[in-house]
Structures are given as C-alpha cells and as structure tokens.
C-alpha cells in the first residue's frame with residue numbers, strides 16, 4: 001500500500017470528522033502523528049461551536065494542563081476544530097459533529113465542560129430557557145454517564161439552578177452519580193463581583209475576591225460583600241448598587257447585545273478560570289478554592305453555591321457560608337425561596 005494511502009486509512013480511524021480532513025493529505029499526516037499521549041488532562045467541550053464554546057475552546061487549547069481537547073457540537077464542529085487545531089500549543093484537538101459522535105467525543109475524558117444550549121434574548125429569564133435546554137442537558141449527561149462516568153462535569157447551560165439537578169438525576173438513574181464531580185459554573189458571578197467591587201473601591205480587580213453564593217439567576221445570586229477580600233467596608237448605597245448590579249450582570253449584557261445573545265466572552269474567560277482550577281485540583285494541587293453550585297448541606301436545599309475546595313475527587317469540601325450581616329440574611333431567604341422551586345423543576349423533569 002502507498003504510504004499516503006496508509007496514512008489516510010489510519011487517519012480515517014483516528015479522526016472522527018473524516019470529510020473535512022480527507023481532502024487534505026498534509027492535515028491527515030499531522031493528525032496521524034497526533035497521538036495525544038503527552039501528560040495532561042483530556043477535556044471535552046459540548047457546545048463548542050457556540051458563542052461561549054468557541055472562545056472557551058481557544059482558551060482551553062492554550063491551557064498547558066490540557067493534553068487532549070475534544071470539541072463537540074451539533075453544528076460547525078469541523079470548522080472550529082480545524083481553526084483551533086492550528087494553534088501551536090500542546091493540546092491535540094479533535095472534532096465531533098452530531099449525536100452519532102457524542103460517545104467518541106466523551107470516551108476517556110477527565111473533564112467535560114457543557115455550554116450547549118440556547119441563550120437568552122431581551123425580556124427572557126433564564127428559566128425561559130428550561131424548555132429547550134433541559135432536554136439538551138439530559139441527553140448530554142446520559143452520554144457522560146455511559147462513556148466517562150468518572151469525569152468532572154462543569155455545567156454552564158442555563159438555567160443552572162435547574163440543569164444541575166437534572167444532571168444529578170440523570171447520573172443517579174444511571175448509577176454513576178458522584179456529587180463531588182458535578183459542578184454548576186457560577187464563576188461569572190464572582191468575576192463580575194470582583195470587577196464591580198474593584199471599580200467602586202478603586203482597586204485592581206485581580207486583588208479582589210468576592211464570595212458569591214446561592215445560585216445563578218436574579219435574586220439567587222447573593223454576593224457576600226461583608227466577606228470581600230481584602231477586607232473593606234461599603235456604604236448602604238454601595239451595597240444596594242453592587243448587589244443589584246451583580247445580580248443583573250447577565251441581563252445587562254443580554255440587553256446590550258439586543259437580541260444577539262448573552263455573555264459569551266466574559267463567560268468563556270470565567271469558564272476557563274474555573275476549569276483550570278478543577279484541573280489543578282485533579283492534579284493534586286493544594287488550596288484550590290472557588291465558588292460553584294453543588295450538592296450541599298450548607299442550607300436545607302439539596303444544591304447551593306458556596307466556596308468549595310477542589311481536589312483529586314472534584315469538590316472535596318463544601319464550605320459553610322460564614323457570618324452574614326442582616327442585609328445578606330434577608331437576601332439568603334429570598335434566594336432560597338426561588339432556588340427551591342428551580343431545583344424542584346429540574347428534579348421533576350427527570351423523575352416525572
């Protein structure tokens with residue numbers, strides 16, 4: 001057999017998106033050598049061709065902890081994969097298009113990041129996305145349960161307050177549920193809080209850390225301004241302004257984009273910041289603490305966002321809320337009321 005034919009045959013097995021690669025012998029050759037055997041973690045992005053997915057894929061390709069990057073979507077995965085794969089960083093990139101390739105996309109993954117699903121338009125709540133996104137998350141999580149049940153899952157798709165309970169129920173049904181490995185991504189709330197607080201205080205946002213607890217929608221987003229690091233104090237007006245701006249940060253972007261979607265670039269940044277923390281935890285680094293929406297006993301609700309310590313097993317420790325002031329205690333009660341309904345809605349979607 002001709003060498004080029006042999007390479008083509010091997011490549012056809014290695015690369016799931018055949019039509020695109022089959023026309024380009026040089027790419028086939030490169031693909032053939034890309035064994036993905038370098039040390040590092042295997043990461044899949046589901047919804048990789050979307051507004052969040054594309055910059056997220058680019059930033060994950062730049063992450064030195066990633067050795068293999070699988071990009072899955074129901075549209076445009078070949079184009080995004082070809083594009084990202086030209087970046088001269090370590091991770092080997094492979095693309096997967098459509099449901100028949102979902103299992104190949106997921107097999108062997110250490111971390112699965114899910115930004116698949118529809119985004120808001122002006123006038124919509126995150127809960128308005130439930131109808132479409134609940135089914136998408138269910139299908140993707142069934143794939144995870146089957147093909148990479150031990151992977152850490154970072155769930156971005158909205159409404160996070162309901163999609164995380166959906167994922168948990170899917171994993172329970174499959175007998176693969178590990179609460180430590182299912183994390184709803186609320187990092188954008190922390191990123192926004194750090195930015196807005198730094199603006200008010202005249203500080204560098206990189207030096208500010210604001211815990212944001214509860215959930216990821218409206219009043220369920222509860223910034224704990226009494227626990228900001230470095231320690232600082234705010235006037236009542238500043239507290240009102242900051243709390244509202246952090247809670248409405250997503251809506252601010254939805255309105256500014258005027259029908260063209262919701263936060264994508266800041267979300268990709270936040271998702272990578274969070275995924276990187278998860279990977280450092282998996283590597284065994286000590287003292288990795290971030291906020292996430294996880295299975296929790298901190299309140300009477302089964303899921304709640306608080307600081308968690310990330311380690312080899314995922315969210316190894318879920319931290320208590322710490323001392324709250326009166327303003328935060330009132331906010332907590334409001335948050336819990338809405339959260340309870342959203343969690344129940346997610347659970348019922350699978351149990352019904």
Ligand SMILES: NC(=O)C1=CN([C@@H]2O[C@H](COP(=O)(O)OP(=O)(O)OC[C@H]3O[C@@H](n4cnc5c(N)ncnc54)[C@H](O)[C@@H]3O)[C@@H](O)[C@H]2O)C=CC1
Pocket residue numbers: 046047048049050051052053072073074075115116117118119120129133136139140155156157158159160185186187188189216261262263264267
């Ligand atoms: N957790 C958070 O803080 C945030 C969450 N989001 C949410 O992230 C989600 C994605 O937002 P965007 O990227 O802006 O939307 P987008 O519409 O630009 O991209 C979504 C991608 O998901 C893909 N997709 C749809 N069904 C799929 C399936 N069954 N399997 C795999 N991929 C599928 C689409 O083809 C598309 O490429 C939305 O639900 C949005 O509300 C957005 C910002 C922040």
Ligand SMILES: O=C([O-])CC(=O)C(=O)O
Pocket residue numbers: 119120126158188249250251253254262263
């Ligand atoms: O607001 C939205 O719909 C998207 C989102 O979750 C955010 O930007 O926080």
